[in-house]
Amino acid sequence: MAEREDVVLTRDVSAITVPDGDATTLTQGSIVTIHQALGNNYTVVTEYGHMVRIASEDADALGKEPHQLHTLVTETDPEAVEQNCWEVMKTIYDPEIPVNIVDLGLVYYCNVRPSETHTNENDVHVIMTLTAPGCGMGPVIQGDVEKSIRALPGVGKVEVEVVLDPPWSREMMSEVAQLQLGLY
Known part of the structure; x- marks a missing residue:
């Protein structure tokens, strides 16, 4: 904005x-x-x-309208769900930096596999980090990821794990993010 x-x-x-x-x-x-x-x-x-x-x-x-979640695909196979997971994570922003968490390089891993207990559902495991180890917004961003992925079609169990190793650095940002922030 x-x-x-x-x-x-x-x-x-x-x-x-x-x-x-x-x-x-x-x-x-x-x-x-x-x-x-x-x-x-x-x-x-x-x-x-x-x-x-x-x-x-x-x-x-x-005085604004709530944002609506739009999924890229409606299929619920693991590949489609993973694609939706990455797209929905691109709608989550660090509140201080106008770049989404994927382009910031905060998401290290997203794995989607069929649920062993529920037919037509998939379990999602995300590994992410924070821009700084003591970031008070870490649990909030982690919750945003979990909530957004849980709302996708075909998703059952969601685990969002925050790790601090390897530590985040500016080099993990996409070229787009670096250009957006004037760092490239």
């Missing part, structure tokens, strides 16, 4: 503080500036200068 937009909250809304990941509530009538509206969430800055993340399902408090 290139241009910042000031909005008045139309109702109280739950939010997550950035970068520490703590839950908070913003009150109706507060003025916030939309900093980033990418993926399924909004990153806003409060009138006191605090950065917080508001979930897509609370977009109405900002």
